[in-house]
Amino acid sequence: MKAAATDLAISARGLQRAFAGNMAVASLDLDVQRGEMFGLVGPDGAGKSTAIRLLCGLLKPNAGAATVLDLDLVRQADEIKRHIGYLSQNFTLYGDLTIDENIEFFAELHGVGGWPARRDELLAFTRLTPFRRRLAGALSGGMKKKLALACTLIHTPQLIFLDEPSTGVDPVSRGEFWSILSGLLAQGVTILMTTPYLDEAERCHRIALLHRGRVMRAGTPTEIKAALPGRIYRLASPSLTAAYQALRAQRSAERLVLYGDRLHLWSPAGGEEEARTAVAELEARGLGPAQFQESTPTLEDVFVGLLGTEGAKNENPKV
Ligand SMILES: Nc1ncnc2c1ncn2[C@@H]1O[C@H](COP(=O)(O)OP(=O)(O)OP(=O)(O)O)[C@@H](O)[C@H]1O
Ligand SMILES: [Mg+2]
Known part of the structure; x- marks a missing residue:
């Protein structure tokens, strides 16, 4: 019998992953509520991308356990992949295919039935309809990200992982990208994102500060600011x-x-x-x-303060 759905989209305990003797994620404890926008924030190399790839079932953990949409991360990774979307930090579109063709490619990849209707919906949602016959290689940075997001959403995932979705996007397009994300939240989609921009972190319902592969603090931006x-x-x-x-x-x-x-x-x-x-x-x-x-205190103050004082105690063991 299938257990009743919990209100957690993600629950991870002690997830660990090392690469060739280097601990990328030391011990990840994370709870993400269904329907929330959760931000993973941390300096370069903190383990944000590795944490996301673990939670998407793309990397196997060396230790620890997690459930994603109430499915076991290790035993049910294939089932999890059907219900999630992943926009990687270095996502690739096919530059010599049009917007339409790129979405079609991802629709076929996911085996989406009746995809043309879903494609039209996503093009309207991301306001890319007027450009649908343009080659992806000829799009601006902001339009490329919107197309990548549309491809990520083609199979109507319940939970999406966005790794630095607004890096390299101009401020106007960032604003538009955020309204698209708000639209997804309104539809009940859960979003886990990473961002190097603390003004974006402020807009998440809850955030976790990741340092050397561990969560140093998690909570609402207000709670985190009060922690200094x-x-x-x-x-x-x-x-x-x-x-x-x-x-x-x-x-x-x-x-x-x-x-x-x-x-x-x-x-x-x-x-x-x-x-x-x-x-x-x-x-x-x-x-x-x-x-x-x-x-x-701003989030920047808190992060700099906590990383400086607590981060030093949190040296990564070599494995
Ligand atoms: N495939 C890999 N092989 C070897 N080392 C890796 C691999 N992926 C990540 N690492 C290492 O693991 C650590 C964490 O990397 P990760 O990419 O998860 O950090 P990040 O927080 O996403 O950083 P950034 O902000 O630069 O994107 C780094 O030291 C990185 O060099
Ligand atoms: Mg990264």
Whole structure:
């Protein structure tokens, strides 16, 4: 008898995968609710793509267990593949085939019956209908991603994995891509995505910060921001670059961060003393007038802070 569907689309415990002595995913614990947009966030090499490929059943884990849509990841990988879609980080379209032909190719690959109607629906949904006879090789970056997404959706998956779907896409197309994803959520599709953009991570229902193949924190963006101990102070000085260089000599990388036009000082103990000292130091070095102001932590602040303090404790064992 088949067990009743749970409200979890993904539940993974201790998933592990190494490559030639290198631990790519050390121990992945992850719960993704049905119908949510979940973001996996982490620095280059954190194991995001490997985690996705494990959860799609494309890579075999060395240890651990997971269920995906209530199916066992190892024993029922083929069944899982019928119900999920995967947009890989380096997806390939056939450049010498048109938009229409690319979708047709994926429809045949998945054995989708009555695919022409589904294709028309997806072209309308991604607003690619006017360009359907254009060669994929001649499309802009944003249009290529939308076509890749349409190909990923041809078999009407319940759960889709999107690995950095908006990398290399201009901001206008990113906005459009996000409205398409909202449309999918409205249809009840569950989305697990990776993104290097923290403004995109903010738009996910829940996120997990992955570091060296482990989840360091998971929760809503608000919960994650509340997890940073202490306070963030924004420093002002006529030259932020010079101010950053002057202060950084005495402070570690996670305590002082320059984000474009914002210089943030993190005080884990939360007292104003550290901010006052920094301002006095700037004034003494002729980098005044300097000021400080308490600032609400951004996801960037939290990630930099947590990676700096906890990440160091979390060194990967070699296997
Ligand atoms: N097929 C493979 N063979 C050998 N090593 C691999 C393979 N795939 C991944 N790795 C290694 O595993 C680690 C995690 O890689 P992964 O691609 O999962 O990271 P990522 O978080 O997706 O990084 P990025 O942000 O750069 O896409 C890296 O050290 C990478 O070099
Ligand atoms: Mg990757």
